[in-house]
Amino acid sequence: MTTQAKTISECGSCATSCNTAHLTKLGIKTGGWDYVVALAGNPNTGKSTIFNRLTGLHQHVGNWAGKTVTRAEGAFTLNEKKYKLVDLPGTYSLLSTSVDEEIARDFVLFGKPDVTIVVADATRLERNLNLVLQILEITDRAVVALNLIDEARRANLTIDERALARDLGVPVVPMSARRGEGVTELLNAVESVAEGKFPARAHRIKYADEKLEKAIETLAAELRAEFADLPNARWVALRLLEGDESIIKAVRLNQLGTVKEAGIFPSLVQIEAN
Ligand SMILES: Nc1nc2c(ncn2[C@@H]2O[C@H](COP(=O)(O)OP(=O)(O)OP(=O)(O)O)[C@@H](O)[C@H]2O)c(=O)[nH]1
Ligand SMILES: [Mg+2]
Numbered sequence: 001m002t003t004q005a006k007t008i009s010e011c012g013s014c015a016t017s018c019n020t021a022h023l024t025k026l027g028i029k030t031g032g033w034d035y036v037v038a039l040a041g042n043p044n045t046g047k048s049t050i051f052n053r054l055t056g057l058h059q060h061v062g063n064w065a066g067k068t069v070t071r072a073e074g075a076f077t078l079n080e081k082k083y084k085l086v087d088l089p090g091t092y093s094l095l096s097t098s099v100d101e102e103i104a105r106d107f108v109l110f111g112k113p114d115v116t117i118v119v120a121d122a123t124r125l126e127r128n129l130n131l132v133l134q135i136l137e138i139t140d141r142a143v144v145a146l147n148l149i150d151e152a153r154r155a156n157l158t159i160d161e162r163a164l165a166r167d168l169g170v171p172v173v174p175m176s177a178r179r180g181e182g183v184t185e186l187l188n189a190v191e192s193v194a195e196g197k198f199p200a201r202a203h204r205i206k207y208a209d210e211k212l213e214k215a216i217e218t219l220a221a222e223l224r225a226e227f228a229d230l231p232n233a234r235w236v237a238l239r240l241l242e243g244d245e246s247i248i249k250a251v252r253l254n255q256l257g258t259v260k261e262a263g264i265f266p267s268l269v270q271i272e273a274n
Helices: 047-055 099-110 122-138 149-154 161-168 183-194 210-226 233-242 245-252
Strands: 023-027 035-041 072-078 081-087 115-121 142-147 172-174
Touching (some): 035 047, 047 081, 047 115, 099 122, 115 122, 122 142, 161 172, 233 245
Parallel strands (some): 035 115
16 A cells, blocks of 8 residues: 655646645555545536545546445645545435434534535536535535536537536536546635635525425524534424434434534545555
């Protein structure tokens, strides 16, 4: 196993396309990071392909949904800041209940990543926006990677990414991870969100029903009192009102407060770096 850091100049296949002079791929050397970045998104949208590009690792990439079944961690430095990057299993929704989908959900909800990159398939934008909107309900610190833009072009699909970014309130970066297109722009967006330079104003759903709003706020206040570290009490309150079994269980077992950065499933994958 080689854990040597790769600088961008050593990175043959993408040296021209991700010409960010200050990117260094650190492989599995994740200790002592400045920022934690999560890679979330629907299955088969290119999360692991992005992970590999940024870390120099070789996380499995497959042509079918559900290739990544646990979380993997790698690192890179960018402009002298160290980023730990966490590749998550694909998930269609934060309301999902399969074990690998729960790994993704728990990390996004309770792992408190500094930035969440939501990888969306540009050829299936409408379907992918469901998860994007759910993630924006719980965090402002997100970047949408509009991946597979090469496929979208081939299908004559044009996406107005500026309008999308304006509506969502977070940066939207068109890219083709397979071809190394848009990687520099993605890194710039991640850096600006991590460093708090992007004004936080993520799209939030407003509930017209006053009774519902009141119930959410009452419950959220109780949750905040009980679980001081909870970053998204409103979201958890909504799930409780909905009767979400796994969230009810986590509250009952007093696990919401204990789910720290390691997540409920601390199944860290050691990846071969070569
Ligand atoms: N054409 C094209 N294919 C891509 C792009 N990015 C990734 N792929 C391909 O899409 C497939 C899925 O890529 P992965 O990186 O495994 O996707 P994933 O999101 O990690 O998948 P899961 O872990 O199953 O959720 C692979 O065949 C990749 O080569 C892209 O930008 N353009
Ligand atoms: Mg994957």
